[in-house]
Amino acid sequence: MTSPRVSVRNLTKIYKTKRGSHVALDNVSLDIDAGEFVVLLGPSGCGKTTLLRCIAGLEEPDAGEIIIDGKLVFSSEKGVYVPPERRDLSMVFQSYALWPHLSVLDNVVYPLRNTGKSSADAAVLAKEALAKVGLADYSARFPGQLSGGQQQRVALARAIVSGDGLILFDEPLSNLDAKVRERLRLELLSLQSQINFSAVYVTHDQIEALALADRIAVMDVGRIAQVGSPEQIYDYPNSRYVADFIGSANEFAGTVKNVGDVLTVETAIGELEVGNFHSDLVAGQPVWLVMRPEHCTFDGIGEGHNRFTGTLVRTLYLGASRQHFVETAAGELVVTTQTPIAVGEKERVTIGCAPQRIHAFPREV
Amino acid sequence: MSAAAGASTANRSRVSRLKLTPFSTVLWLLLLAIVVLVVYPLGIAIVYEFENIVKSFGEIMNGPLSRTVPTVLWNTAIVVFGATFFALLVGSILAWVNERSDASLGFIGQLLPLCALIVPPIAGVIGWAVLLDPRAGLLNFPLRQFLELFGITSRVGPFNIYTMTGLVLITGLYTVPYVFLVVSAALQRVDPAMEEASRTSRAGPLKTMMRVTLPAIKPAFAAAILLGFISGVSLFSVPAVLGGGARIDVISVFIFRLLQAYPAQTGPAITLSIGLLVMVQIMLLLQNLIAQPGRNAAISGKGFRHTPVRLGKLRWLAYALAVLYLFATSVLPILGLLLVSLQPFWTPAVNFATLTLANFNFVLFENRQTVSALINSLTLGFIVASFNMLVTGAIALHFNRNGVARRIADIFTALPATIPHTVIGVAFILAFSREPIRIYGTTTILLLAYIVMTISYAARASASAAASIGTELAEASRVSKASDLRTLWKISLPLAMPGLVAGWIMVFVHTVGEVTASAFLSGTHNPVIGRVLLDLWNFGNFPQVAALALIITAISTTLVGIMLFITRRGQRTATS
Numbered sequence: 001m002t003s004p005r006v007s008v009r010n011l012t013k014i015y016k017t018k019r020g021s022h023v024a025l026d027n028v029s030l031d032i033d034a035g036e037f038v039v040l041l042g043p044s045g046c047g048k049t050t051l052l053r054c055i056a057g058l059e060e061p062d063a064g065e066i067i068i069d070g071k072l073v074f075s076s077e078k079g080v081y082v083p084p085e086r087r088d089l090s091m092v093f094q095s096y097a098l099w100p101h102l103s104v105l106d107n108v109v110y111p112l113r114n115t116g117k118s119s120a121d122a123a124v125l126a127k128e129a130l131a132k133v134g135l136a137d138y139s140a141r142f143p144g145q146l147s148g149g150q151q152q153r154v155a156l157a158r159a160i161v162s163g164d165g166l167i168l169f170d171e172p173l174s175n176l177d178a179k180v181r182e183r184l185r186l187e188l189l190s191l192q193s194q195i196n197f198s199a200v201y202v203t204h205d206q207i208e209a210l211a212l213a214d215r216i217a218v219m220d221v222g223r224i225a226q227v228g229s230p231e232q233i234y235d236y237p238n239s240r241y242v243a244d245f246i247g248s249a250n251e252f253a254g255t256v257k258n259v260g261d262v263l264t265v266e267t268a269i270g271e272l273e274v275g276n277f278h279s280d281l282v283a284g285q286p287v288w289l290v291m292r293p294e295h296c297t298f299d300g301i302g303e304g305h306n307r308f309t310g311t312l313v314r315t316l317y318l319g320a321s322r323q324h325f326v327e328t329a330a331g332e333l334v335v336t337t338q339t340p341i342a343v344g345e346k347e348r349v350t351i352g353c354a355p356q357r358i359h360a361f362p363r364e365v
Numbered sequence: 366m367s368a369a370a371g372a373s374t375a376n377r378s379r380v381s382r383l384k385l386t387p388f389s390t391v392l393w394l395l396l397l398a399i400v401v402l403v404v405y406p407l408g409i410a411i412v413y414e415f416e417n418i419v420k421s422f423g424e425i426m427n428g429p430l431s432r433t434v435p436t437v438l439w440n441t442a443i444v445v446f447g448a449t450f451f452a453l454l455v456g457s458i459l460a461w462v463n464e465r466s467d468a469s470l471g472f473i474g475q476l477l478p479l480c481a482l483i484v485p486p487i488a489g490v491i492g493w494a495v496l497l498d499p500r501a502g503l504l505n506f507p508l509r510q511f512l513e514l515f516g517i518t519s520r521v522g523p524f525n526i527y528t529m530t531g532l533v534l535i536t537g538l539y540t541v542p543y544v545f546l547v548v549s550a551a552l553q554r555v556d557p558a559m560e561e562a563s564r565t566s567r568a569g570p571l572k573t574m575m576r577v578t579l580p581a582i583k584p585a586f587a588a589a590i591l592l593g594f595i596s597g598v599s600l601f602s603v604p605a606v607l608g609g610g611a612r613i614d615v616i617s618v619f620i621f622r623l624l625q626a627y628p629a630q631t632g633p634a635i636t637l638s639i640g641l642l643v644m645v646q647i648m649l650l651l652q653n654l655i656a657q658p659g660r661n662a663a664i665s666g667k668g669f670r671h672t673p674v675r676l677g678k679l680r681w682l683a684y685a686l687a688v689l690y691l692f693a694t695s696v697l698p699i700l701g702l703l704l705v706s707l708q709p710f711w712t713p714a715v716n717f718a719t720l721t722l723a724n725f726n727f728v729l730f731e732n733r734q735t736v737s738a739l740i741n742s743l744t745l746g747f748i749v750a751s752f753n754m755l756v757t758g759a760i761a762l763h764f765n766r767n768g769v770a771r772r773i774a775d776i777f778t779a780l781p782a783t784i785p786h787t788v789i790g791v792a793f794i795l796a797f798s799r800e801p802i803r804i805y806g807t808t809t810i811l812l813l814a815y816i817v818m819t820i821s822y823a824a825r826a827s828a829s830a831a832a833s834i835g836t837e838l839a840e841a842s843r844v845s846k847a848s849d850l851r852t853l854w855k856i857s858l859p860l861a862m863p864g865l866v867a868g869w870i871m872v873f874v875h876t877v878g879e880v881t882a883s884a885f886l887s888g889t890h891n892p893v894i895g896r897v898l899l900d901l902w903n904f905g906n907f908p909q910v911a912a913l914a915l916i917i918t919a920i921s922t923t924l925v926g927i928m929l930f931i932t933r934r935g936q937r938t939a940t941s
Contacts, residue, residue, distance in 0.1 A: 058840050084843040097841035101859045110855075111845035158845065168844075 003070060004031035005166055005198045006055060011064035013050055024050040025061065026222035034165070035196045041209040042219035043245065048202045051219075052168050055200060056091050057084035068166065085114065089166040090159040094175055096151040098143035104130070104154050105139035111162045129161040130154070132191065149180040156188070160195060169201040173208065185211055206246050210234065218242050236276065240361040243290045250293060252330035253363060256285045262355050265289060268330040269308040275356030286363040291353050293323070293336040298343065301352030312349050315341075326351065388850075389763065389770070395756050396777045402817050403781050406789075406796035410635055414795060417632030418639075430633055433614075441598060441615040444532050449593030451537030456544025456589065459687055464552040465578070467673040468683040473691060475929070478542040478549075480694040482871065483925050485878030486539045487602040487898055488914035492698020493535055494606055495705045495911065497526035503701050506713030527610030536603050538694055540596055544589040551585030552578070570674045584655050591652040595645050599785035601881035605899055616641060617787040621884055624794060631795060638791040642784060649783055699918060706911035724912040735901075735913055738892040741808060742877045742917075745893065749815040750873040753823035758865050761824070761831035762857045765839065775824070782821030789814055790885030808891045814882040819872045826871060830864025831857070863931045870928040874921045 013025040024047045032038045040048035053059040055066060057073065060081055066074040068089065073082040090111065098107050108129055112122035130136050133153040143151055152172060159167045173181045189212065192199060203209055209216050210230040217227045218241075226233060226242045237243035240251065254267035259281060263274040267289065274289060281287065301307060310328035324335045326349060335351060343349050411418070424430045463474040476483070484492075496504045499521040508523055525531065555578060563573040579586075604615045614622065616637060623634040676683060705711050707720040728735045757778060764771040781789075793814050798805035804813075834857055842852040883895030894917055901910045 056840075056844055058843065083848070084840075085846040085848050087844075089844065091841065091844040093837045093841055095835060095837050097835065097837040099838055099842070099856055099860070110842070110847070114846040114851065155841075158841075162846070 005034050005036075005069060006030075006032040006200065007065075007067040008051070008055065009065040009067070011051065011054060011061050011066065013047075013054060013059065013061045023222045025054070028064075028222070028224055030217060030224060030227070032198055032200055034198055035192075037192060037199045037201065037212055037214045039201045039203060039209040039213035039216045040219055041203060041206060041216050041245075042225075043204060045221070046219040047222045048204075048219045049170060052170055052200060052202045056089065056168050057082060057087050088164045089168060090162060090164055091168040091170065092152070092155050092159050092172045094171040096143070096148075096155045096175075098151055098154055098158075100143050102142075103139065104135065104141050104143065104146070107143065107154055108139075108158045108161050111158060115162065126157070126161055129157040132160065132194070133157045133187070147180075148176050149184060152176065152184060153187075156191070160191070160197065163195075165195075165197045167197050167199050169199060169203075171203055172201075174203070174205065181208075188212065210246075218245060220245075237290075237359065240288050240290060243359060243361075247292055248334065249290045250296070250333045251288055251290050252333075254287055254289050254360075256281055256283050256287055256360070259283055263287075263360055265360060269310075269328050272306045272308070272358065273304075273355040274358045274360045275354070276358065277360040278362075281360060281362065286365050287360040288363045290359045290361065291357055293334040294321075295357035296333070296335040296351050296353045298324075298335065298337065298341050298349055298351060301350070302354065305352045305354050306358070307350055307352050309348055309350050312343050312345055312347055314345060324349075388759075392756070392760050392763065392774075396760070396774060399756075399817065399820055400777050400780060402813055403784065403789075406792035407784075410792045410795035411639070413799065414631055414635050418636050419632075421630075421632035421636045424633055425636065433619075434633075434637075437614050437616055437619045440529070440613050443529060444536055444604070444615050445594055445597035447529075447533035448536035448540050448597050449590055451534065452540035452544045452593050453586070453589060455537070455686070455690065456541045457548045457586070458683075459541070459690065460545050460548035460552060461574075461578075462676075462683040462687070464549055465574075465674055466676045466680070466683065468676050468680040469673065473687050476691065477687070478546045479925055479929075480691070481539050481542055482874050483922050484695045484698060484918050485874070485914075485921055486600075487606070487878060487880045487895060488702065488918045489539070489694060489698045490535050490603045490606045491898070491902065491910055491914050492701040493531075494526055494610075495711065495907065496697060496701040497524045497531065498610075499525040499527065501711055501713045502526070503704055503713055503715070504697075527607055529611065529613060532604060532607050532611060532613060532615075535607065536597060536600055538690075539600070539603065540593045541690065541694075543592045543596060547585050547589040547592060548582065551582040555581045574674075587655040588652050591648045591655075595648055595785075598641060598645065599787060599881070601787060601884065602895075605880065605884065606902060609903065617785070617881065620787055620791060624791065624885065634791055635795060638788045642788045645785055646783060699915070702911040702915045702918070706908055706915055708908055711907040711911075724908040725916070728909050728912045728916065732909070734889075734892055735897055735909070738894050738897040739913075739916070741811075741892060742894040743920075745808065745812055745815055746873040746876040748812060749819060749876045750823075750869045753816060753820050753872050754827065754865055754869045757820065757824040757827035757868075758830070758858075758861065761827035762853055762861060765831045765834070765836065765857070775828070778820050778824035780821075781817045786818055786879075786881035787885075789818060790882045793882070794885055805886070806888055806890050810886050811883070811891060811893060814886055815876045815879065818879065818882060819875050822875060823868055823872050826864060826868025827861075830861040830868065833864060834860045867928045867932050870924045874924055877917055878921060 008028060008030045011025050011028045012023070015022045015024055026047075028047070028051060030038070030051075040051060042048045050059060054061045054074070055068075061074060061076065063076045064074070065072065065076070068087055071082075072078070072080050073087050074080055098104075099110070102110065105123065105126055108126035109119070109122045112125055113119065117125070127136065127139060130139055133156050135150060135153050135157065138146065138150065138154075143154065146154065152175075155172070173184055176184065185208065201212060210233075213230055215227060216230055216233050218225045218233060220241050226238045228236075233242065234246055237246060243249045244251070252267060252269075254265040254272070256263060257266045257271065258264040263277045263281060265272050265274055265287060272289065277287075308328065310326040310333060313325045313327050313332070315325075316323040320338075322337050322340065324337065324341070326333045326335060328351075333351070421430075425434050459474075459477060462468050463477075496502055499505065502524065505522060505524055509519060512519070512523065526535070559581065560573050560577055563577045564570070568576065599617060601617045601621070604613070604618045605621070608614055608618050620634050620637050620641075623630040623637070704715055706724050707722070708715065709719060709721060709723065729739070730736065760774045760778075761771075764774055793810060794805060797803065797810050804810045838860065839852050839857055842856045843849070847855060877894060879893075880895035880899065883893045884899055887893045887896035894913065898910060898913055901913065
């Protein structure tokens with residue numbers, strides 16, 4: 001296997017504020033392979049943007065190492081700090097960050113001119129890049145004359161033009177309308193398969209993360225909580241935090257009764273069998289049980305599935321799906337269905353859930 | 366290998382935030398020089414005049430000055446309080462009308478805060494003096510003729526500008542923009558949802574204003590009042606022109622007279638200056654306390670849309686007030702100046718057959734004093750504006766992402782603004798008329814004084830120009846492989862240019878129209894416009910005064926027009 005494009009080793013970044021210090025990155029390590037699309041996902045303040053900016057060279061970490069294409073660009077121990085202009089990468093910003101005093105073409109030409117390309121060569125390459133994002137006819141315009149989606153395409157052209165093969169994205173789509181966002185998401189993917197760049201992509205939008213990523217790194221206050229493919233993250237979260245952050249999740253407390261092939265857990269709604277659990281768990285241990293609303297059903301409950309009852313409180317119609325709020329002895333529970341159900345509000349319902357769809361995580365008491 | 370190359374990079378680029386590069390060293394040295402320019406003269410003046418200062422306490426307490434100084438202080442208090450009250454009333458009504466009512470003033474609202482730039486106060490006050498002089502006033506004369514129709518005859522009046530009322534009103538006129546700006550800014554930050562919540566809670570527009578809007582901007586009122594006080598006690602041009610005829614001395618002019626007397630009474634002058642300085646510092650401290658951010662829950666984001674309060678017929682009253690204000694600060698004084706400048710002699714009965722451009726010809730080409738004053742002032746304005754914008758612009762752009770350095774630079778450049786021009790004038794005279802730096806009577810002393818007096822304007826303009834460029838634009842340039850300096854040159858500087866040019870114009874206009882330090886520091890060997898205007902006025906060369914005042918007004922108006930054009934265009938490209 002080839003060495004990773006970007007290698008982040010034990011990175012720590014501490015912000016000092018008037019109210020004390022805030023650890024933005026806490027000993028973070030991550031590798032990004034050639035041609036890989038890695039998404040940093042997490043709520044605001046989790047350190048994902050800080051990590052991205054450290055890779056870019058816009059922030060200076062307090063400890064750790066960053067290696068890009070085998071070249072050490074930051075090391076606290078060796079006192080190495082390579083400024084952003086010499087890291088051979090490009091970046092797409094949330095605010096597009098197009099320079100309003102330059103034309104679209106000049107915006108895209110700019111990185112090439114900085115590396116000493118002649119203006120004729122640069123213009124040819126820039127036009128190619130603009131054609132790739134579908135803006136061939138817009139080179140004479142100014143950024144102020146373009147729509148948000150077009151502006152972000154220009155920024156994309158600016159990022160791919162120098163051909164570094166490593167592009168950092170800082171929430172690039174979050175300023176755009178839903179429709180444009182979906183459109184650009186697709187274009188971004190086809191562009192990536194075309195020129196095969198490595199991408200580090202920061203977002204707080206889990207749908208976007210699932211749609212784009214080869215691998216997702218879910219971040220939690222300065223640490224990486226879990227790294228894995230979208231399917232791994234969604235179906236096999238390794239913590240209550242990850243389960244909760246990706247998609248929505250029903251949670252309730254219980255106590256382990258028996259550990260075997262499946263876990264038997266005593267809860268307020270009765271005994272449940274749990275298929276996903278860490279082998280550390282022992283009998284008598286308090287746990288959180290987590291299950292996704294779309295994995296719960298009202299009818300067609302299979303053989304060997306858990307069954308428990310509750311009262312339907314309310315049903316929200318969401319167009320493509322329906323969200324049902326059920327009051328149970330363990331608290332409120334959400335069940336999502338594609339089709340209408342025969343039960344009315346205030347009536348008793350039975351809910352089913354397969355053991356392998358339920359996850360157990362240790363609970364602090 | 367690559368590590369070694371990287372290590373040398375680290376040393377050169379910056380690991381610690383305040384690390385000096387040649388470029389930033391020069392900037393820090395320049396900043397230091399400016400601080401020295403403020404502190405050194407004050408310190409030297411106090412050290413050398415120490416005995417005189419001590420002696421002057423006796424003179425002020427029970428010596429020859431014990432009768433005049435209390436009167437001067439009392440006069441100052443009346444002028445400052447009166448003018449501030451007037452400005453608060455007019456300024457906040459106009460601000461509220463502009464921000465909250467359906468009588469939005471549009472272009473006039475934009476011009477309002479610029480009035481003191483468009484027509485320099487010295488030109489405005491001379492304009493009003495020629496309009497309302499009790500005998501020869503160009504407005505008084507037709508009014509008397511009109512009154513004669515009703516059998517009321519008089520050789521003077523009906524109005525007299527050389528009175529306390531005149532002093533208060535004209536000073537107030539030039540304090541209005543401060544109040545207007547402060548109150549408008551506060552109103553813009555009040556979330557209209559708060560007012561809408563009040564309206565939907567069954568409170569009428571008046572009750573909403575009294576119970577919600579006004580309390581929300583109370584700190585702004587306090588800040589505006591203090592700003593009015595500070596600008597009032599420091600204002601020199603209005604009392605210098607009107608005070609003589611009215612025989613009313615306020616503190617700034619009184620200090621000037623103390624130094625002009627023979628022998629110069631330096632002791633009392635510096636003592637009173639220090640008193641003035643201390644007073645202003647206390648007020649600034651108070652203002653900072655009041656304006657502390659986060660005190661008010663009302664203040665949230667920006668860019669709200671609000672439903673304007675319908676004024677109905679009152680709208681015309683609002684428009685009338687705004688137009689009247691513009692007339693009072695600009696149109697009427699300019700007309701007065703124009704009529705006087707075109708006459709061979711100032712007479713209230715204008716004979717249109719004898720109107721002539723001779724005064725302009727004389728002032729612009731023949732009179733050696735005015736010609737060299739014009740050349741000096743314009744040259745000084747050019748140098749001062751260029752120097753200050755270059756220094757503050759470089760600082761603002763270079764330190765844009767470096768919070769610590771920026772804050773230190775901010776403190777340095779804001780320092781001179783806290784010192785009244787009168788005090789700067791006195792300190793410069795006393796410090797620079799003796800060894801080791803004997804430059805009194807040269808153009809250099811004026812240059813230094815102007816640099817000190819306008820650096821804060823320049824710094825503010827540069828800071829807002831730099832702040833208007835999103836940090837991501839510079840970062841995008843860095844990741845696009847442009848070095849720090851190349852980013853400054855190719856991205857930051859062009860983007861900040863409109864703001865920097867606007868700042869340049871502001872500093873230039875301020876310098877050319879400056880009167881206070883000019884009165885103290887300029888003489889026959891280094892004449893500048895401010896000083897020559899006062900001299901010509903005191904000697905009674907009224908048509909020439911008017912012509913010269915009009916010339917600087919024309920220069921100011923033209924430049925402010927260009928500034929408005931540039932900034933508006935700048936806004937368009939930035940927001941679209």
